[in-house]
Amino acid sequence: MARGLGARMGVVALAVAAAACAAPAADGVAPVALTWEKARIGIPARYTGSGVVLGRRTDGAVKRALAGLAPGLRIPTVLYVHGCSGFGNSGRAYAAALLDAGYAVVAPDSFARPGRPRTCDPRRHVTDVARRVIGAVRAMRIAEIRYALERIGELAWVDRDNLFLLGHSQGGTAAAQYKGPGFKARIVSGSRCTRGIGAAAAEPVLAVYSLRDPWFKNPAIRNCRQRAEGKTVETLELPGAVHLVVKVAEARDAILDFLARHTDRRR
Numbered sequence: 001m002a003r004g005l006g007a008r009m010g011v012v013a014l015a016v017a018a019a020a021c022a023a024p025a026a027d028g029v030a031p032v033a034l035t036w037e038k039a040r041i042g043i044p045a046r047y048t049g050s051g052v053v054l055g056r057r058t059d060g061a062v063k064r065a066l067a068g069l070a071p072g073l074r075i076p077t078v079l080y081v082h083g084c085s086g087f088g089n090s091g092r093a094y095a096a097a098l099l100d101a102g103y104a105v106v107a108p109d110s111f112a113r114p115g116r117p118r119t120c121d122p123r124r125h126v127t128d129v130a131r132r133v134i135g136a137v138r139a140m141r142i143a144e145i146r147y148a149l150e151r152i153g154e155l156a157w158v159d160r161d162n163l164f165l166l167g168h169s170q171g172g173t174a175a176a177q178y179k180g181p182g183f184k185a186r187i188v189s190g191s192r193c194t195r196g197i198g199a200a201a202a203e204p205v206l207a208v209y210s211l212r213d214p215w216f217k218n219p220a221i222r223n224c225r226q227r228a229e230g231k232t233v234e235t236l237e238l239p240g241a242v243h244l245v246v247k248v249a250e251a252r253d254a255i256l257d258f259l260a261r262h263t264d265r266r267r
Contacts, residue, residue: 031113032140032147038112039148040087041066042095042105047075052099054092066157074159076263079148079183080107081141083169083190084120084127090168090244094189097246098166101256104158108148110140119170125214125243138195141174149182162263166255167191169215169243176207176224185262187255190243192216193224197231205233206258208251212241234258 029037042054043065053065069075078098082091087107095105110116119129119137127134145165152158165186167175172191179198186199188207199205207224209216225235236254238245245251 031116032143034112034114035108035110035144036148036151038109040091040095040105040107040109042099042107043069043075044099044102044104046102047073047104054095054099054105069157073157074162075104075157076102076162076164076259076265077104077106077152077158078164078166078259079145079152080105081145081165081167081171081175082107082110083171085118085122086111090246093244093246094166094168097252097256098259101259103164103259106148106152106155106158108144110144113140116140126217137170138174138177141171142178145174145178146180149180164259164262168246172207176205185258187258188224189245189255190215191224192221193227194221197224197227197229197233199231199233201231203232204258204262205231206236206255207233208236208238208245208254210238210240210242210245212239213243214241215243 037058039057040055041057041062042052045052047069048065053061055062080091080094087109091107098105117129117133117137119134120127152163153160162184163182165175165178165183166189168189169191172188173193173195175186176188176191176193177195177198183203185204188205190209190213192209193207197205224233236251238248238251242248246255
């Protein structure tokens with residue numbers, strides 16, 4: 001591609017990304033709010049009396065399940081931040097493991113934003129847009145976490161003393177980078193914390209990734225363990241090349257054990 005054409009495409013993509021951050025949707029709802037409006041919610045079977053429920057928060061089945069929850073119930077909850085290609089198979093795999101373990105799942109949809117650019121090719125394991133667009137999308141992901149945390153505060157059934165942050169891949173980088181209170185602990189999946197770790201020193205962090213992950217193009221880049229800088233960071237470095245680490249029994253067990261160790265179930 002000619003340099004001039006590539007530069008023009010980068011400018012266009014950046015404009016799209018900026019618009020997705022700031023422009024109101026046709027119905028007047030801000031783009032970041034749409035990530036919440038289209039969020040998925042999962043409720044474990046033990047609380048519904050009729051099996052696991054997982055769907056968009058606007059789905060009838062989800063609304064009925066939430067309406068049927070026992071008054072005063074507080075469910076340990078995980079805010080899940082999806083990867084660069086959306087909720088998809090990775091989100092379903094994580095939701096299945098978390099729901100089976102008794103955690104509710106709330107997963108905002110970043111692609112609900114109008115004009116939200118895709119930044120990766122999951123078949124080739126590469127990012128394929130200009131760096132400026134990637135930077136704009138990073139800012140979106142952090143804003144989505146902040147906004148979801150605000151809205152979760154309105155959900156009476158969420159146990160806010162047992163609220164966890166879990167991000168996978170691009171979402172894992174955002175989960176690691178996010179600064180601010182509100183989470184009991186956080187989990188970083190399929191990311192080397194390349195934007196740093198924003199957790200407070202007292203907030204436990206678990207990072208799980210494969211050493212030969214095909215997304216990791218430069219093995220010399222510092223990983224989550226090396227970026228801990230005195231913070232409470234546990235790492236599990238798998239020897240293989242699996243990106244969706246929750247499919248590896250050792251990783252899945254470590255994630256669920258980490259959650260169990262930091263969940264107060266006495267209430």
